[in-house]
Amino acid sequence: MSASIVIFYILAAIILGGGILAVTAKKIFRSAIYLLFSLMGIAGLYFYLNYEFIAAVQIVVYIGGIVVLIIFSIFLTHASGKDMEKPKLMSVIVSAVAAVFACAIVISLINNYSFVATTNTAIEPTVKNIGRQMLSTTEHGFILPFEVVSMLLLAALIGSIVIALKPKTEA
């Protein structure tokens, strides 16, 4: 057991434990906090795999953006100290059985599949390499998706402002 393996299992425990608690917690606010821990564990996993830029994006966008947004929406729509309505026992059983069986099938498939790695020389996922390729207009550049995604973000921004506006009271 080297340190690397121990770190991986700790990260896996944080991610999965946070995930399970997030989908089963009784109070909605606690559920959001457990989700935060799970996302933080995923950022740690990206650091573990040496993808520092993705880890930073994960922390900034998910933890700093989406979870804060979710917590604000909880404050706007709930009495957050109250327990949530319990799901029906039948639906819990059916969903748990479906999830466990599907998970078992996927895991057995992964276990029996032999993955073939390329032998090409590795490109380090540094900010320099990512930025160069993302903004390049040559064959393997990602400038078009980059522009499309920026339009999508603008549309989502305007759309969410318009949807959440208070409707005008009719005089």
Add this chain to the structure above:
Amino acid sequence: MNEIGLTHILFLSAILFFIGVYGFLTRRNMVTMLMSIELILNSVNINFVAFNKFLHAGKLDGTFFTIFIITIAAAEAAVAIAIIIHLYRSNKSIDVNDADLMKF
């Protein structure tokens, strides 16, 4: 089992995905359903990064897919929460069973 390889990370992401699916099927509250969707999207991101690192180290495509998925997830969460807040104003509830405004 002496080294953390691709399959370990794929197991992790598969389990996380089905935790998300379980939450999506059992919760009847829109905010918690959104949280389950975030878990599912994150498990997909882990897959992309792991495949990029272990199978296609000569390219950066998995990295770009992850970045775009994170961006789109942020846009999706913003729009979804705007819809939830609007629904709460008109319905006083964000339970999916109470949302029947568009039922014919």
